[in-house]
Amino acid sequence: MKPFTYQRAGELRDALAGAAGTANAKFISGGTNLLDLMKLEIERPAHLVDINHLPFNGIEETAEGGLRIGAQVRNSTLAADSRIRSDYPVLAQALLAGASAQIRNKASTGGNLLQRTRCYYFYDRNMPCNKRKPGSGCAALHGFNRMHAVLGSSDTCIAVHPSDMAVAMTLLDASVETMDTEGVTRQIPIGDLHRLPGTTPDIETQLKPGEMITAVILPPVQPGRHIYRKVRDRASYAFALVSVAAIVDVAGETITGARFALGGVAAKPWRTPEAEAILLGEKVSTEVFQRAAEIALANAIGRGGNDFKIPLAKRTVQHALAAASQRG
Amino acid sequence: MSNSTPMANTGKTWIGQPIDRVDGALKVTGEAVYAYEHRADDPVTYGYILGAGIARGRISAIDTAQAEAMPGVLCVMTHKNAPAQPAFGPAVTPAVREVFARPRPVLSTDRVRYYDEPVALVVAETFEAARGAAGLIAIEYEDERGAYDLSRHLADAYAPQRTNAGFQTDSLVGDFEAAFADSDVKVDAIYTTPYEHHNPMEPHATLAAWSGDEVTIYTSAQTLANFQAGIANTLQIPPDKVHLVSRFIGGGFGSKLIVHADTILAALAARELQRPVKIALTRQQMFANAGHRAKMIQSVRLSADRDGKLTGIAHDVCSATSRFEEFCEQTAVFARSLYAAPNRITRHRLVGLDTNRGEWMRSPGEAPGMLAFECAMDELADQIGIDPIELRILNEPEVDPERNVPFSTRNLVACMQEGARRFGWEQRQAGPGTVRDGRKLIGLGMAAAIRPNYLGASAARIGIDGNGRVKVELDMTDIGTGTYTILAQIAATSLGLPLSAIDVQLGDSHFPRTAGSGGSWGAASAGSAVHNACEALKQKIAKVAKEVPGSPFYGSNLDRTEFANGEIRIGDRSANLATLIKRVAPQGLDAQGAVEAAGENYRNYSQHAYGAHFVEIEVDLDTAEMRVSRMLSVIGAGRILNPKTARSQIIGGMVWGIGAALMEESVLDPRYGHFVNHDLAEYHVPVNADVPDLDVFFLEEPDNNANVFGSKGIGELGVCGAGAAVANAVFNATGVRVREFPITLDKILPGMPVETSRANRS
Ligand SMILES: Cc1cc2nc3c(=O)[nH]c(=O)nc-3n(C[C@H](O)[C@H](O)[C@H](O)COP(=O)(O)OP(=O)(O)OC[C@H]3O[C@@H](n4cnc5c(N)ncnc54)[C@H](O)[C@@H]3O)c2cc1C
């Protein structure tokens, strides 16, 4: 681990000043991802700003009827919140499907969104990796790429974003509230937070250096049945091979609202508006769900080891939509 | 075994009782001190090993200046300045035994033989400084093209001189090829079993501290004798100058039978610096530097008549190993004893690659071998249309089919029948893919288990003091299996004392030498030594009791002596044992006992432990996720010394079976020669949620040819065949036979019914 300086920020302005004052500063929250990466010298910050003591640990109702989740709210706290459980069950389910109880107790809302890929080659400094070392190549492209992306990837990088929580938040059309080093705040639709790799997979989000996530804002409750289905290699404590968050609302036999997001398939949670659109007004049927799944995966590209994700994602979408449309 | 008249104990027998671990409280309260937690008299320094970034080649330049300049750094050791060590030597040692003792030099040449092989050691005042400085070492390599992929180098396969544990490489009986060619009922299947890693919770770790010309090594070792020899031979010092301490071990599974780089480097650096040095492998480093199970391609061919009577068995195994040191897992050896058939072949071949070599991993041989073979038996049963248990019963041998000696005891058939009854095997539908529960396919599978039973030379020392307290000392280890507990049970039973009077001390090379923990022989070997030491002690006590004036037994010439309920009885007189010792031998008494390695009973009998595993699995119709829902193992392993610790061993093995069948795999990248998924986030072992309530039933049948207790080894038996039972259940559930382990969902998915989710309302 490379030596670094450490600052425990008591006030927001100290944190922002700390981040602005040193080149290559990093915020540290739960540290469950950052510390692992620092030990392996994949992250090599010169300065750490500890933001755990900032007053961002509340879950408040917004004027619009949604919820504002402070960036420091722990994954376990969020999953246990009664409003989340009753009104946004897909989010509670996604959180509980992630990591382990111990990690969820530490993991923060902001840190979860900004956790980095689990690509094996990214984790090994002897391997070429364009994300870790731009221009060095992508060892996964022709390597062991069972966990990798089938949507939105490029020949430069095929990594996936590993968060479960982010998939549910993307489904819910959440937005991310940030503050830059000047103290200026903005809201970013969560779907725009993460970038696709293109030719610059090292740039993962729209955030500017030193810009801090302060909260995630959920819009009002979505009617319908919520489902988070995570497919993985073991029953717990494994990242998603494919996951699907879905909400379907039905009146009688007719779909009156439907949306779904995929995890484990791209560098960001993946939604396909065209696929959601075809469901509206349709009768509940295997065929219509199958059609939606086909559209969602229409542009999928397998890289060898991950080819199975394409049929798996289709089957899981169908299954999740079917489950979310069941009543009674 | 002692030939003197055994001293009877008619009181309470602790043997066979489900006693809680005597070291349990120490462990759960954090009082048990593990290798890396030890302190030395002088302030400890910390080492960090830097591994090679290539898998084969030469270090052409190495610059350590920046690392040396880092505050707190005490030394940077590379091949340029490491103390002289003997050369590594040939890939195969002349004798089996030498593999455990050979010098294992580290940082001694500029050659890189495998990925992440140690190329430098940094020692500093803190671990962080050492690790930080290691990141500042600049190395240039001459990278050579290596061979890493077993399947691409099959043409280089060769026949080794012997397998691990000294078995014959090949066995041939009758004319298999002719029998196979003539048969209309046959299985001809290729299975691949992947690289696997043990990953005990406690990594390989050592604290080395010198005092004059003697070094004390606190480490995590299964067998102290091997470590003592390995260190002495590498450092070229006399073995009696190497003191090993390994009292608590956080799991071994075979990965701690011999010294690894942490131990050698700590000893070398501590001598150079004249300060204690601590080194642990990181979890990632353990994948390259602490042994593994090698990848294998296994061909199993079976021929049978139409009723299922086997006419031929052929098990051909080709395994990866390293070029610089051979390890041939005895993968097909079990098949020499399991089923009857007139025509038989078992063969082992190796391909030398530019990787580290495999080592002993729990159930070497049976674990990968039975995973393949017991699936082939299931394939045969399916083909003939006969119940898999019936098929096995039909081929039950009368005597060991290749050695032609009788079995000492063998209750495989009883295990299968008892298991079938307990598990509800009759519910199994022979037609695969036919049982559904909601959106799950349900399947049942079974497999047999066999594992040879061993006995290794061991000795123990025992002493009783004037307070009636007993101390038992031997260099045996408890790797989490319960050795402390069963040895206390054995001593307490023999001496007729309460368990609380017995203090068992293990894991110190100053104690009498044992065979250590490995090959499931620990309980039998160390236990027999303790038993014999107790017998010797009792003889001594009786003698003194009769000879010392003032003893209540003074002058007695009776032979019949009993030790029970804290008393000694000679003839019709009895006395409290502690009081007697205080009176007749106030300084206490001690004695030694020993047991020889497996002898005549092993030559004249075929000794194995047996079992039958039963599995129910649920396979998700939509996603092909597989989860075991029920599992039972019925175990025939002679007399059970402690049903509680024994059960823990078996369920641990069953979990290994689930892992081997469904998820465990270290993926080797054939371009770079490294294990890609080298951490516990991506090397998947079963977690609690993958493991249902496991059921174990012991069919006890003392084996009087095995040892004084009639017990047989159980540490590895639970793994044997367990994975095949899972795989056979997957086939029964889905109709998909996957022969490339592990059976991950992507391999099942293409064969799953194309039927789509039901959208209809419930
Ligand atoms: C073994 C293992 C298994 C796991 N399994 C799963 C899983 O199945 N599903 C899943 O979703 N996750 C999983 N995780 C990941 C886990 O959810 C993340 O590590 C965690 O959410 C990160 O949160 P943190 O607060 O600890 O972040 P940190 O490690 O503190 O930070 C992560 C990154 O975010 C930045 N950061 C943190 N907070 C802010 C902020 N407010 N503003 C700006 N930047 C910020 C940091 O600088 C850093 O770059 C797993 C992790 C491990 C170790």
Ligand code: SF4
């Ligand atoms: S997929 Fe991305 S993260 Fe992985 S090796 Fe390629 S560039 Fe690096």
